[in-house]
Amino acid sequence: MDAAERLLAVEEIKQLKARYFRCMDTKDWDGYAAVYAADAVLDVSGESGVPDGEGVIRGGTAIAEYVKGQVDPVTTVHHGHMPEIEITSPTTATGIWSMEDMLRWPEDAPIDWMHGYGHYHETYEKVDGEWRIKSCRLTRLRVDFGMR
Amino acid sequence: MDAAERLLAVEEIKQLKARYFRCMDTKDWDGYAAVYAADAVLDVSGESGVPDGEGVIRGGTAIAEYVKGQVDPVTTVHHGHMPEIEITSPTTATGIWSMEDMLRWPEDAPIDWMHGYGHYHETYEKVDGEWRIKSCRLTRLRVDFGMR
Amino acid sequence: MDAAERLLAVEEIKQLKARYFRCMDTKDWDGYAAVYAADAVLDVSGESGVPDGEGVIRGGTAIAEYVKGQVDPVTTVHHGHMPEIEITSPTTATGIWSMEDMLRWPEDAPIDWMHGYGHYHETYEKVDGEWRIKSCRLTRLRVDFGMR
Numbered sequence: 001m002d003a004a005e006r007l008l009a010v011e012e013i014k015q016l017k018a019r020y021f022r023c024m025d026t027k028d029w030d031g032y033a034a035v036y037a038a039d040a041v042l043d044v045s046g047e048s049g050v051p052d053g054e055g056v057i058r059g060g061t062a063i064a065e066y067v068k069g070q071v072d073p074v075t076t077v078h079h080g081h082m083p084e085i086e087i088t089s090p091t092t093a094t095g096i097w098s099m100e101d102m103l104r105w106p107e108d109a110p111i112d113w114m115h116g117y118g119h120y121h122e123t124y125e126k127v128d129g130e131w132r133i134k135s136c137r138l139t140r141l142r143v144d145f146g147m148r
Numbered sequence: 149m150d151a152a153e154r155l156l157a158v159e160e161i162k163q164l165k166a167r168y169f170r171c172m173d174t175k176d177w178d179g180y181a182a183v184y185a186a187d188a189v190l191d192v193s194g195e196s197g198v199p200d201g202e203g204v205i206r207g208g209t210a211i212a213e214y215v216k217g218q219v220d221p222v223t224t225v226h227h228g229h230m231p232e233i234e235i236t237s238p239t240t241a242t243g244i245w246s247m248e249d250m251l252r253w254p255e256d257a258p259i260d261w262m263h264g265y266g267h268y269h270e271t272y273e274k275v276d277g278e279w280r281i282k283s284c285r286l287t288r289l290r291v292d293f294g295m296r
Numbered sequence: 297m298d299a300a301e302r303l304l305a306v307e308e309i310k311q312l313k314a315r316y317f318r319c320m321d322t323k324d325w326d327g328y329a330a331v332y333a334a335d336a337v338l339d340v341s342g343e344s345g346v347p348d349g350e351g352v353i354r355g356g357t358a359i360a361e362y363v364k365g366q367v368d369p370v371t372t373v374h375h376g377h378m379p380e381i382e383i384t385s386p387t388t389a390t391g392i393w394s395m396e397d398m399l400r401w402p403e404d405a406p407i408d409w410m411h412g413y414g415h416y417h418e419t420y421e422k423v424d425g426e427w428r429i430k431s432c433r434l435t436r437l438r439v440d441f442g443m444r
Contacts, residue, residue, distance in 0.1 A: 003300040004151040007307060011155060018230035021246060022267065025289055075290050077265040079229045079246060081375045082314035098317060098375060102265070104290065117373040117398070119318065141321055142371050142400065152299040159303060166378035169394060170415065173437055223438050225413040227377045227394060250413070252438065 001090055009087045009131070013095060013124050016131045021078045029068050036060030037125050037132040042067075044138055048114075048145070060132075075104040080120070091126040092134075099138075109148070116143040149238055157235045157279070161243060161272050164279045169226045177216050184208030185273050185280040190215075192286055196262075196293070208280075223252040228268070239274040240282075247286075257296070264291040297386055305383045305427070309391060309420050312427045317374045325364050332356030333421050333428040338363075340434055344410075344441070356428075371400040376416070387422040388430075395434075405444070412439040 001009070016035055023031035042063045045055030057066045081098040088094060097120040104113050118140035125134040149157070164183055171179035190211045193203030205214045229246040236242060245268040252261050266288035273282040297305070312331055319327035338359045341351030353362045377394040384390060393416040400409045414436035421430040 003304045004155065007155050007300065007303050008151045010307060011158060014230075015232050018232045018244075018246070021230050022232070022244065025246075026267075077248075077289050079248065081229065081377065082310075082317050084311050084314045084318070096314075096318065098314070098321075100373075100375065102290075119322075141373050142398075152303065155303050156299045159306060162378075163380050166380045166392075166394070169378050170380070170392065173394075174415075225396075225437050227396065229377065250438075 001087065005090075006087045009090075009093065009126075010085045012131050013085050013093055014083060016124070016133065017080055017083070017095070017097065017122075020133065021080055024067065024071065025076050025078055027068075027072060029064060029072075032067065033060060033064035035133050036063055037127055037134045040133055041135045043136065046140070047138065048143065071103070073106050077102040093124040093131070095122045095124065096120065097122070112146040112148045114143065114145050117141045118143075149235065153238075154235045157238075157241065157274075158233045160279050161233050161241055162231060164272070164281065165228055165231070165243070165245065165270075168281065169228055172215065172219065173224050173226055175216075175220060177212060177220075180215065181208060181212035183281050184211055185275055185282045188281055189283045191284065194288070195286065196291065219251070221254050225250040241272040241279070243270045243272065244268065245270070260294040260296045262291065262293050265289045266291075297383065301386075302383045305386075305389065305422075306381045308427050309381050309389055310379060312420070312429065313376055313379070313391070313393065313418075316429065317376055320363065320367065321372050321374055323368060325360060325368075328363065329356060329360035331429050332359055333423055333430045336429055337431045339432065342436070343434065344439065367399065369402050373398040389420040389427070391418045391420065392416065393418070408442040408444045410439065410441050413437045414439075 019031060020035045023035070038060050040060045040063055042057045043055060044050055047055060057063050078101045079099065083095055083097050085093060085095040099118055099120055101116050105111050118138055121137045121139065123134040124131050167179060168183045171177070171183070186208050188208045188211055190205045191203060192198055195203065205211050226249045227247065231243055231245050233241060233243040247266055247268055249264050253259050266286055269285045269287065271282040272279050315327060316331045319331070334356050336356045336359055338353045339351060340346055343351060353359050374397045375395065379391055379393050381389060381391040395414055395416055397412050401407050414434055417433045417435065419430045420427050
Protein backbone atom coordinates (compact mmCIF):
# COMPACT_ATOMS: atom_id res chain seq x y z
CA MET A 1 0.00 0.00 0.00
CA ASP A 2 1.35 3.46 -0.82
CA ALA A 3 0.96 6.48 1.49
CA ALA A 4 -2.35 7.59 -0.06
CA GLU A 5 -3.85 4.11 0.24
CA ARG A 6 -2.83 3.84 3.90
CA LEU A 7 -4.17 7.31 4.69
CA LEU A 8 -7.45 6.49 2.95
CA ALA A 9 -7.79 3.35 5.08
CA VAL A 10 -7.10 5.41 8.24
CA GLU A 11 -9.77 7.95 7.26
CA GLU A 12 -12.27 5.19 6.45
CA ILE A 13 -11.70 3.62 9.88
CA LYS A 14 -12.17 7.02 11.56
CA GLN A 15 -15.52 7.39 9.78
CA LEU A 16 -16.46 3.81 10.70
CA LYS A 17 -15.90 4.66 14.37
CA ALA A 18 -17.82 7.93 13.89
CA ARG A 19 -20.83 5.89 12.75
CA TYR A 20 -20.37 3.63 15.80
CA PHE A 21 -20.79 6.67 18.08
CA ARG A 22 -23.48 8.50 16.12
CA CYS A 23 -25.66 5.41 15.60
CA MET A 24 -25.46 4.46 19.28
CA ASP A 25 -26.32 7.94 20.54
CA THR A 26 -29.15 8.49 18.02
CA LYS A 27 -30.42 4.90 18.61
CA ASP A 28 -30.00 3.91 14.93
CA TRP A 29 -29.59 0.23 15.78
CA ASP A 30 -29.46 -1.01 12.17
CA GLY A 31 -26.68 1.46 11.44
CA TYR A 32 -24.97 0.44 14.66
CA ALA A 33 -25.05 -3.28 13.81
CA ALA A 34 -23.48 -2.52 10.42
CA VAL A 35 -20.21 -1.27 11.94
CA TYR A 36 -19.28 -4.77 13.15
CA ALA A 37 -17.81 -7.75 11.33
CA ALA A 38 -20.05 -10.84 11.48
CA ASP A 39 -17.59 -12.52 13.86
CA ALA A 40 -16.76 -9.45 15.93
CA VAL A 41 -15.97 -9.66 19.66
CA LEU A 42 -16.85 -6.98 22.22
CA ASP A 43 -15.14 -7.14 25.62
CA VAL A 44 -16.67 -4.97 28.33
CA SER A 45 -15.36 -7.06 31.23
CA GLY A 46 -14.96 -4.92 34.31
CA GLU A 47 -17.67 -2.43 33.33
CA SER A 48 -20.02 -1.66 36.19
CA GLY A 49 -23.13 -3.82 36.15
CA VAL A 50 -21.41 -6.53 34.10
CA PRO A 51 -21.29 -9.82 36.07
CA ASP A 52 -17.92 -11.58 36.21
CA GLY A 53 -17.36 -13.76 33.14
CA GLU A 54 -20.22 -12.21 31.17
CA GLY A 55 -18.43 -9.25 29.59
CA VAL A 56 -17.45 -10.89 26.28
CA ILE A 57 -20.10 -10.80 23.52
CA ARG A 58 -19.44 -12.66 20.26
CA GLY A 59 -20.92 -11.83 16.83
CA GLY A 60 -21.88 -8.48 15.33
CA THR A 61 -25.62 -9.12 15.59
CA ALA A 62 -25.33 -10.25 19.21
CA ILE A 63 -23.20 -7.20 20.07
CA ALA A 64 -25.77 -4.82 18.58
CA GLU A 65 -28.58 -6.54 20.48
CA TYR A 66 -26.59 -6.44 23.71
CA VAL A 67 -25.75 -2.75 23.42
CA LYS A 68 -29.32 -1.88 22.43
CA GLY A 69 -30.52 -3.77 25.50
CA GLN A 70 -28.15 -1.79 27.70
CA VAL A 71 -28.75 1.76 26.47
CA ASP A 72 -31.83 2.04 24.23
CA PRO A 73 -33.88 3.90 26.90
CA VAL A 74 -30.81 5.79 28.18
CA THR A 75 -29.83 9.28 26.94
CA THR A 76 -26.25 8.58 25.88
CA VAL A 77 -23.44 10.79 24.65
CA HIS A 78 -20.26 9.00 23.54
CA HIS A 79 -17.22 10.84 22.21
CA GLY A 80 -14.03 9.44 20.71
CA HIS A 81 -10.71 11.24 20.55
CA MET A 82 -7.11 11.00 19.44
CA PRO A 83 -7.04 7.78 17.39
CA GLU A 84 -3.85 5.80 16.95
CA ILE A 85 -4.69 3.68 13.91
CA GLU A 86 -2.15 1.33 12.36
CA ILE A 87 -2.83 -0.34 9.02
CA THR A 88 -1.27 -3.79 9.41
CA SER A 89 -2.25 -5.13 5.95
CA PRO A 90 -4.59 -4.13 3.11
CA THR A 91 -7.47 -5.74 5.06
CA THR A 92 -6.46 -5.50 8.74
CA ALA A 93 -5.76 -2.69 11.17
CA THR A 94 -5.52 -1.87 14.87
CA GLY A 95 -6.59 1.23 16.75
CA ILE A 96 -6.62 2.87 20.17
CA TRP A 97 -9.14 5.65 20.93
CA SER A 98 -9.55 7.86 23.91
CA MET A 99 -13.24 7.94 24.91
CA GLU A 100 -15.71 9.69 27.18
CA ASP A 101 -19.30 8.65 27.87
CA MET A 102 -22.09 10.52 29.62
CA LEU A 103 -25.26 8.57 30.36
CA ARG A 104 -28.56 9.64 31.91
CA TRP A 105 -31.10 6.98 32.83
CA PRO A 106 -34.91 7.28 32.73
CA GLU A 107 -36.56 8.44 35.92
CA ASP A 108 -37.62 4.96 37.04
CA ALA A 109 -34.06 3.63 37.11
CA PRO A 110 -32.08 3.38 40.38
CA ILE A 111 -29.08 5.00 38.70
CA ASP A 112 -29.37 8.65 37.65
CA TRP A 113 -26.19 9.27 35.65
CA MET A 114 -22.75 7.92 34.75
CA HIS A 115 -19.75 9.84 33.42
CA GLY A 116 -16.78 7.78 32.32
CA TYR A 117 -13.41 8.07 30.62
CA GLY A 118 -11.12 5.47 29.09
CA HIS A 119 -9.74 3.89 25.96
CA TYR A 120 -11.02 1.56 23.26
CA HIS A 121 -8.49 -1.02 22.07
CA GLU A 122 -9.73 -2.27 18.71
CA THR A 123 -8.97 -4.30 15.63
CA TYR A 124 -10.54 -3.81 12.21
CA GLU A 125 -11.07 -5.96 9.15
CA LYS A 126 -11.96 -4.99 5.59
CA VAL A 127 -14.87 -7.22 4.53
CA ASP A 128 -16.30 -6.99 1.00
CA GLY A 129 -14.54 -3.65 0.50
CA GLU A 130 -15.71 -2.04 3.75
CA TRP A 131 -13.89 -1.66 7.05
CA ARG A 132 -15.64 -3.19 10.07
CA ILE A 133 -14.86 -3.40 13.78
CA LYS A 134 -13.46 -6.89 14.44
CA SER A 135 -12.81 -6.57 18.15
CA CYS A 136 -13.26 -3.92 20.82
CA ARG A 137 -12.04 -3.92 24.42
CA LEU A 138 -12.74 -1.05 26.79
CA THR A 139 -10.39 0.04 29.59
CA ARG A 140 -11.23 2.82 32.05
CA LEU A 141 -9.30 5.74 33.50
CA ARG A 142 -12.15 6.94 35.72
CA VAL A 143 -15.89 6.39 36.20
CA ASP A 144 -18.27 8.55 38.26
CA PHE A 145 -21.90 7.73 39.17
CA GLY A 146 -24.92 9.43 40.60
CA MET A 147 -27.60 7.24 42.22
CA ARG A 148 -31.22 8.22 42.82
CA MET B 149 -10.22 13.46 -7.80
CA ASP B 150 -7.71 10.82 -6.76
CA ALA B 151 -7.37 9.50 -3.18
CA ALA B 152 -4.77 12.12 -2.18
CA GLU B 153 -6.90 14.98 -3.51
CA ARG B 154 -9.97 13.72 -1.64
CA LEU B 155 -8.01 13.26 1.58
CA LEU B 156 -6.54 16.75 1.25
CA ALA B 157 -10.04 18.18 0.90
CA VAL B 158 -11.16 16.24 4.00
CA GLU B 159 -8.22 17.60 6.01
CA GLU B 160 -8.85 21.16 4.79
CA ILE B 161 -12.49 20.92 5.89
CA LYS B 162 -11.41 19.59 9.30
CA GLN B 163 -9.13 22.61 9.70
CA LEU B 164 -11.91 24.94 8.51
CA LYS B 165 -14.16 23.59 11.27
CA ALA B 166 -11.28 23.88 13.75
CA ARG B 167 -11.08 27.62 12.95
CA TYR B 168 -14.87 27.83 13.44
CA PHE B 169 -14.48 26.53 16.99
CA ARG B 170 -11.27 28.35 17.93
CA CYS B 171 -12.39 31.73 16.55
CA MET B 172 -15.75 31.51 18.36
CA ASP B 173 -14.21 30.54 21.71
CA THR B 174 -11.38 33.12 21.51
CA LYS B 175 -13.85 35.78 20.21
CA ASP B 176 -11.90 36.33 16.97
CA TRP B 177 -14.98 37.49 15.09
CA ASP B 178 -13.19 38.41 11.84
CA GLY B 179 -11.68 34.94 11.75
CA TYR B 180 -15.07 33.46 12.59
CA ALA B 181 -16.85 35.30 9.75
CA ALA B 182 -14.22 34.02 7.29
CA VAL B 183 -15.25 30.37 7.75
CA TYR B 184 -18.61 30.94 6.02
CA ALA B 185 -19.53 31.25 2.33
CA ALA B 186 -21.16 34.59 1.48
CA ASP B 187 -24.53 32.86 1.02
CA ALA B 188 -24.22 30.49 3.97
CA VAL B 189 -27.27 29.41 6.01
CA LEU B 190 -27.20 28.65 9.76
CA ASP B 191 -30.16 26.79 11.23
CA VAL B 192 -30.40 26.82 15.04
CA SER B 193 -34.16 26.23 15.15
CA GLY B 194 -35.11 24.53 18.37
CA GLU B 195 -32.19 25.93 20.37
CA SER B 196 -33.26 27.32 23.74
CA GLY B 197 -33.92 31.04 23.64
CA VAL B 198 -34.57 30.98 19.89
CA PRO B 199 -38.15 32.10 19.14
CA ASP B 200 -40.16 29.90 16.78
CA GLY B 201 -39.48 30.76 13.15
CA GLU B 202 -36.37 32.84 13.93
CA GLY B 203 -33.72 30.16 13.94
CA VAL B 204 -32.56 30.43 10.32
CA ILE B 205 -29.90 33.08 9.61
CA ARG B 206 -28.85 33.76 6.00
CA GLY B 207 -25.50 35.11 4.80
CA GLY B 208 -22.02 34.64 6.24
CA THR B 209 -21.79 38.21 7.57
CA ALA B 210 -25.23 38.01 9.18
CA ILE B 211 -24.35 34.66 10.78
CA ALA B 212 -21.16 36.02 12.29
CA GLU B 213 -23.01 39.08 13.65
CA TYR B 214 -25.76 36.85 15.07
CA VAL B 215 -23.35 34.48 16.81
CA LYS B 216 -21.27 37.38 18.16
CA GLY B 217 -24.46 38.91 19.55
CA GLN B 218 -25.31 35.63 21.27
CA VAL B 219 -21.99 34.72 22.87
CA ASP B 220 -19.46 37.59 22.80
CA PRO B 221 -19.77 38.22 26.57
CA VAL B 222 -20.17 34.50 27.35
CA THR B 223 -17.23 32.23 28.27
CA THR B 224 -17.71 29.52 25.66
CA VAL B 225 -16.02 26.18 25.05
CA HIS B 226 -17.07 24.32 21.89
CA HIS B 227 -15.58 20.99 20.89
CA GLY B 228 -16.11 18.98 17.70
CA HIS B 229 -15.56 15.26 17.35
CA MET B 230 -15.73 12.32 14.98
CA PRO B 231 -16.32 13.98 11.59
CA GLU B 232 -18.01 12.08 8.76
CA ILE B 233 -16.95 14.16 5.75
CA GLU B 234 -17.91 13.18 2.21
CA ILE B 235 -16.40 14.96 -0.78
CA THR B 236 -19.26 15.08 -3.29
CA SER B 237 -17.39 16.99 -6.05
CA PRO B 238 -14.14 18.97 -6.36
CA THR B 239 -15.97 22.00 -4.86
CA THR B 240 -18.73 20.53 -2.65
CA ALA B 241 -18.83 18.33 0.43
CA THR B 242 -21.06 17.27 3.33
CA GLY B 243 -20.19 16.62 6.95
CA ILE B 244 -21.62 15.45 10.26
CA TRP B 245 -19.81 16.34 13.49
CA SER B 246 -20.47 15.33 17.05
CA MET B 247 -20.33 18.44 19.27
CA GLU B 248 -20.30 19.55 22.89
CA ASP B 249 -20.66 23.10 24.19
CA MET B 250 -20.12 24.49 27.67
CA LEU B 251 -21.21 28.08 28.26
CA ARG B 252 -20.91 30.31 31.31
CA TRP B 253 -22.72 33.65 31.33
CA PRO B 254 -21.60 36.89 33.01
CA GLU B 255 -22.81 37.42 36.56
CA ASP B 256 -25.64 39.79 35.59
CA ALA B 257 -27.36 37.21 33.36
CA PRO B 258 -30.34 35.16 34.59
CA ILE B 259 -28.74 32.00 33.24
CA ASP B 260 -25.55 30.75 34.87
CA TRP B 261 -24.40 27.90 32.64
CA MET B 262 -25.39 25.60 29.78
CA HIS B 263 -23.84 22.24 28.84
CA GLY B 264 -25.04 20.70 25.60
CA TYR B 265 -24.36 17.80 23.27
CA GLY B 266 -25.45 17.14 19.69
CA HIS B 267 -24.48 17.02 16.05
CA TYR B 268 -23.74 19.53 13.33
CA HIS B 269 -25.10 18.61 9.89
CA GLU B 270 -23.17 20.69 7.37
CA THR B 271 -22.42 21.33 3.72
CA TYR B 272 -19.25 22.94 2.39
CA GLU B 273 -18.29 24.77 -0.79
CA LYS B 274 -14.86 25.57 -2.20
CA VAL B 275 -14.88 29.27 -3.09
CA ASP B 276 -11.83 30.88 -4.75
CA GLY B 277 -9.71 27.90 -3.73
CA GLU B 278 -10.79 27.79 -0.08
CA TRP B 279 -13.35 25.58 1.63
CA ARG B 280 -16.15 27.43 3.43
CA ILE B 281 -19.17 26.37 5.47
CA LYS B 282 -22.19 26.62 3.19
CA SER B 283 -24.88 25.43 5.61
CA CYS B 284 -25.00 24.30 9.22
CA ARG B 285 -27.89 22.75 11.13
CA LEU B 286 -27.63 21.77 14.79
CA THR B 287 -29.48 18.85 16.38
CA ARG B 288 -29.30 18.02 20.07
CA LEU B 289 -28.88 14.83 22.07
CA ARG B 290 -29.10 16.55 25.47
CA VAL B 291 -28.96 20.03 27.00
CA ASP B 292 -28.55 20.91 30.69
CA PHE B 293 -28.92 24.37 32.26
CA GLY B 294 -28.19 26.09 35.53
CA MET B 295 -30.19 29.24 36.36
CA ARG B 296 -29.19 31.92 38.85
CA MET C 297 6.41 17.47 -0.53
CA ASP C 298 3.38 16.28 -2.49
CA ALA C 299 -0.13 16.09 -1.06
CA ALA C 300 0.24 12.49 0.17
CA GLU C 301 3.54 13.27 1.91
CA ARG C 302 2.05 16.32 3.66
CA LEU C 303 -1.04 14.37 4.74
CA LEU C 304 1.14 11.55 6.08
CA ALA C 305 3.11 14.07 8.15
CA VAL C 306 -0.17 15.52 9.49
CA GLU C 307 -1.41 12.05 10.48
CA GLU C 308 1.93 11.17 12.10
CA ILE C 309 1.78 14.36 14.19
CA LYS C 310 -1.81 13.57 15.22
CA GLN C 311 -0.66 10.13 16.42
CA LEU C 312 2.34 11.72 18.18
CA LYS C 313 -0.05 13.95 20.13
CA ALA C 314 -2.31 10.95 20.79
CA ARG C 315 0.64 9.22 22.49
CA TYR C 316 1.27 12.41 24.49
CA PHE C 317 -2.25 12.18 25.94
CA ARG C 318 -2.46 8.40 26.36
CA CYS C 319 0.97 8.06 27.98
CA MET C 320 0.25 10.91 30.43
CA ASP C 321 -3.14 9.53 31.47
CA THR C 322 -1.97 5.92 31.77
CA LYS C 323 1.24 7.07 33.53
CA ASP C 324 3.52 5.51 30.90
CA TRP C 325 6.34 7.96 31.62
CA ASP C 326 8.89 6.38 29.27
CA GLY C 327 6.39 6.64 26.43
CA TYR C 328 5.58 10.19 27.48
CA ALA C 329 9.23 11.28 27.44
CA ALA C 330 9.62 9.85 23.92
CA VAL C 331 7.15 12.34 22.40
CA TYR C 332 9.54 15.27 22.96
CA ALA C 333 12.62 16.44 21.06
CA ALA C 334 15.76 16.47 23.19
CA ASP C 335 15.73 20.29 23.21
CA ALA C 336 11.95 20.71 23.59
CA VAL C 337 10.46 23.62 25.55
CA LEU C 338 7.23 23.41 27.57
CA ASP C 339 5.60 26.69 28.63
CA VAL C 340 2.89 26.39 31.30
CA SER C 341 3.27 29.97 32.55
CA GLY C 342 0.04 31.16 34.06
CA GLU C 343 -1.16 27.69 35.06
CA SER C 344 -2.50 27.59 38.60
CA GLY C 345 0.12 26.52 41.11
CA VAL C 346 2.97 27.60 38.83
CA PRO C 347 5.04 30.37 40.48
CA ASP C 348 5.79 33.43 38.34
CA GLY C 349 8.85 32.90 36.15
CA GLU C 350 8.93 29.11 36.71
CA GLY C 351 6.57 27.97 33.97
CA VAL C 352 9.15 27.29 31.23
CA ILE C 353 10.79 23.85 31.30
CA ARG C 354 13.62 23.08 28.87
CA GLY C 355 14.64 19.66 27.55
CA GLY C 356 12.52 16.61 26.79
CA THR C 357 13.80 14.64 29.79
CA ALA C 358 13.25 17.56 32.17
CA ILE C 359 9.74 18.09 30.80
CA ALA C 360 8.81 14.44 31.34
CA GLU C 361 10.19 14.56 34.90
CA TYR C 362 8.33 17.79 35.62
CA VAL C 363 4.99 16.51 34.34
CA LYS C 364 5.43 13.19 36.18
CA GLY C 365 6.11 15.16 39.36
CA GLN C 366 2.92 17.16 38.84
CA VAL C 367 0.44 14.41 37.99
CA ASP C 368 1.80 10.91 38.71
CA PRO C 369 -0.49 10.39 41.75
CA VAL C 370 -3.37 12.32 40.14
CA THR C 371 -6.16 10.61 38.16
CA THR C 372 -5.91 12.59 34.93
CA VAL C 373 -7.99 12.66 31.77
CA HIS C 374 -6.66 14.83 28.94
CA HIS C 375 -8.42 15.16 25.59
CA GLY C 376 -7.27 16.93 22.43
CA HIS C 377 -9.56 18.15 19.66
CA MET C 378 -9.70 19.93 16.34
CA PRO C 379 -6.02 20.13 15.31
CA GLU C 380 -4.81 22.83 12.93
CA ILE C 381 -1.50 21.35 11.76
CA GLU C 382 0.64 23.10 9.16
CA ILE C 383 3.65 21.34 7.64
CA THR C 384 6.18 24.14 7.19
CA SER C 385 9.02 22.00 5.74
CA PRO C 386 9.81 18.28 5.43
CA THR C 387 11.09 18.35 9.04
CA THR C 388 9.13 21.16 10.74
CA ALA C 389 5.49 21.84 11.52
CA THR C 390 3.18 23.90 13.72
CA GLY C 391 -0.08 22.96 15.39
CA ILE C 392 -2.92 24.33 17.49
CA TRP C 393 -5.11 21.91 19.48
CA SER C 394 -8.20 22.50 21.52
CA MET C 395 -7.85 20.69 24.87
CA GLU C 396 -9.77 19.71 27.97
CA ASP C 397 -8.33 18.27 31.19
CA MET C 398 -10.08 16.72 34.15
CA LEU C 399 -7.94 16.00 37.22
CA ARG C 400 -8.79 14.34 40.52
CA TRP C 401 -6.25 14.45 43.33
CA PRO C 402 -5.63 11.78 46.01
CA GLU C 403 -7.60 12.19 49.22
CA ASP C 404 -4.74 13.77 51.19
CA ALA C 405 -4.38 16.71 48.80
CA PRO C 406 -5.95 20.11 49.58
CA ILE C 407 -7.36 20.28 46.06
CA ASP C 408 -10.09 17.80 45.10
CA TRP C 409 -10.52 18.34 41.35
CA MET C 410 -9.74 20.61 38.42
CA HIS C 411 -11.56 20.87 35.08
CA GLY C 412 -9.97 23.06 32.44
CA TYR C 413 -10.28 24.03 28.81
CA GLY C 414 -7.86 25.76 26.45
CA HIS C 415 -5.49 25.42 23.53
CA TYR C 416 -2.04 23.98 22.95
CA HIS C 417 0.16 26.04 20.62
CA GLU C 418 2.92 23.73 19.42
CA THR C 419 5.81 23.24 17.05
CA TYR C 420 7.12 19.89 15.86
CA GLU C 421 10.41 18.64 14.44
CA LYS C 422 11.20 15.42 12.59
CA VAL C 423 14.26 13.90 14.28
CA ASP C 424 15.83 10.69 12.91
CA GLY C 425 12.69 10.03 10.87
CA GLU C 426 10.19 10.55 13.72
CA TRP C 427 8.10 13.60 14.56
CA ARG C 428 8.60 15.00 18.05
CA ILE C 429 7.09 17.89 20.01
CA LYS C 430 9.59 20.74 19.87
CA SER C 431 7.65 23.33 21.84
CA CYS C 432 4.30 23.50 23.63
CA ARG C 433 2.57 26.51 25.16
CA LEU C 434 -0.80 26.22 26.90
CA THR C 435 -3.43 28.97 26.93
CA ARG C 436 -6.70 28.70 28.84
CA LEU C 437 -10.31 29.52 28.04
CA ARG C 438 -11.64 28.50 31.46
CA VAL C 439 -10.52 26.63 34.59
CA ASP C 440 -12.74 25.40 37.44
CA PHE C 441 -11.56 23.99 40.77
CA GLY C 442 -12.99 22.16 43.73
CA MET C 443 -11.09 22.40 47.05
CA ARG C 444 -11.39 20.01 49.98
